[in-house]
Amino acid sequence: MQTDSSFTFVLFGGTGDLSMRKILPALFEAHRAGGMLADSGKIVAVARHAANRDEYLQWVNEHVKPHVSKDGLDEAAWTSFLERIEFVKIDLGNPEDFVQLRDAIKHLPGIRVFYLATGPSLFVPICHALASVGLNENARIVLEKPLGYDLKSSNAINDAVGEIFAEEQIYRIDHYLGKEPVQNLLALRFGNALFEPLWRREWVESIQITIAEELGVEARGDFYDNTGALRDMVQNHLLQLLSIVAMEPPHSMDSDSVRDEKLRVLRALKPIDPNEIGKVAVRGQYHAGGIRGSTVPGYATEAGVKPDSTTETFVALKVEIENWRWAGVPFFLRTGKRLADRVAEIVVNFRAVPHSALGASALRAGANRLVIRLQPNETIRLYCLAKQPGEGMNLASVHLDLAFDKFFREGQMEAYQRLLLDVIRGRLALFVRRDEQEAAWRWVEPILNEWKVSTKPPKPYAAGTWGPAAASAMLAQHGTCWLEEEN
Incomplete structure (x- = not known):
């Protein structure tokens, strides 16, 4: 795997509540701090509830701004942060749509981080679809809880994801x-x-x-x-x-x-x-x-x-x-x-x-x-x-x-900010x-x-x-x- 700081952060569930309240605000704070995120780093939001990038950025303006830090919003930093964001409209239930995602990010540099801010029922289909278009290499995948309903279902998800990603590529997040x-x-x-x-x-x-x-x-x-x-x-x-x-x-x-x-x-x-x-x-x-x-x-x-x-x-x-x-x-x-x-x-x-x-x-x-x-x-x-x-x-x-x-x-540093930076930098100690x-x-x-x-x-x-x-x-x-x- 690459160890440089370049990255492409692909956010599945890009219009969801978790993305709006936690993930994008955390990435913005890292961006605003300066030096934490490589200038070449890109954020690629994946969803089907927006028609195009302009509509998605309007959604971000409405739903993310209220959750950034209380010490005042730096408009210049916010504008430059939005420049990092790209948008891909796909149906997660249709594996063929992942060709569009591959084509959208294949020219972007650095490690690829796939953050699954979706329901656990989509974890395995997304992983299979990523593998079908060759996006499981030079990549890290972040799994949100709940990971299963019991031991059997948890093992089933881990088995399926483990067939596609090695254990050192899998980041099971617990924000505490x-x-x-x-x-x-x-x-x-x-x-x-x-x-x-x-x-x-x-x-x-x-x-x-x-x-x-x-x-x-x-x-x-x-x-x-x-x-x-x-x-x-x-x-x-x-x-x-x-x-x-x-x-x-x-x-x-x-x-x-x-x-x-x-x-x-x-x-x-x-x-x-x-x-x-x-x-x-x-x-x-x-x-x-x-x-x-x-x-x-x-x-x-x-x-x-x-x-x-x-x-x-x-x-x-x-x-x-x-x-x-x-x-x-x-x-x-x-x-x-x-x-x-x-x-x-x-x-x-x-x-x-x-x-x-x-x-x-x-x-x-x-x-x-x-x-x-x-x-x-x-x-x-x-x-x-x-x-x-x-x-x-x-x-x-x-x-x-x-x-x-x-x-x-x-x-x-907020918990999500620290953990997202750790994913980008390949640090596994704080993940399960x-x-x-x-x-x-x-x-x-x-x-x-x-x-x-x-x-x-x-x-x-x-x-x-x-x-x-x-x-x-x-x-x-x-x-x-x-x-x-x-x-």
Whole structure:
């Protein structure tokens, strides 16, 4: 493969929501920054909902501009960015149309990146059509989630794509791995002598990983009702974050070294006993409620959702890792829609001191904790105890704060921007390897299968709350609580 910086970025689903909200804004930010994208680099949008390039650029002006950074739109940069964009109108269901795509890009230089911002049902047909016109060479292909519905369907897609593209050409994207605090978690652990000795069962009491959303299913009711939170969020995002938190130090930061260590974590997950699922897994579904002063409908009345749907919109899990570093430490994973706040964070609760010469207040909650906030405000906070000013030894919880926007003058790079640049430059470390994906599906499947045949409906929770009470009860059995409950 070529290693120079020239590229042709072919965007399938070029008029879709993901392209408008994430992919094109990320490419624009890289373009505006200067020096990140080769001047010769081209973006070729593929869709059938525009008649020609002029109509497509009008669509881009209307739908992408609202999603670029808030510090003002540089019109000169925007105009030069649009000059990078070409458009090819083809029907993805007609392989013969791919001849037009081949002819449109055959003269363009550099590595070819094919980004499949489409439904997974189109992944295999697109790959076959690319191969039929010889476009699978000197190329990289990016696959969005969901990659399959279960282990069998995931393997079927991977088998088919793997017949056309080599594993090192395939980039299975998980945008949470591109977030700045996740990168800083690696720096924090493996660049500082302070944390590594404490990052183990002897000093860590429990770990929480939460991805919470205020939004409901919006216009995705049809898709979501056949997917659910376990497939949509746990099998990929949450398990990937868990593997980053729990992995052993790699011998280097090259792609296979990092992914080998993540895979070892996924393979060490304690298998789920179907008879114990009720004790370690909570599924819920939101009902009508209030969020920030507005009343929102329940899931079953959302457009595209079956009125008697048992699809889960909330999942909480207790996970254990069977290895020497983490044996006995519970990892609590949680995700849901229509929750009280939009937040993604990792909470590492260290053990309290074994004996306090300073009194009971030295054993108080709110200290000995590391909180890594992924969104909306990306920060890392280390909570500890300090003496309050004045008479007596009165302790208070304080924190050391790494707020990226205050500490670093350079603007932060959005997750998609980082990941797209990594694809162009051939860096695989932040993308999911096939064996990682298989291990995650294999661990999740017993829960999927049990919920599929269960006669018990998901536990209800009101929109605007933090989910079913059963999720809190699960943590209470281990003498702890979710972070927001403590506060």
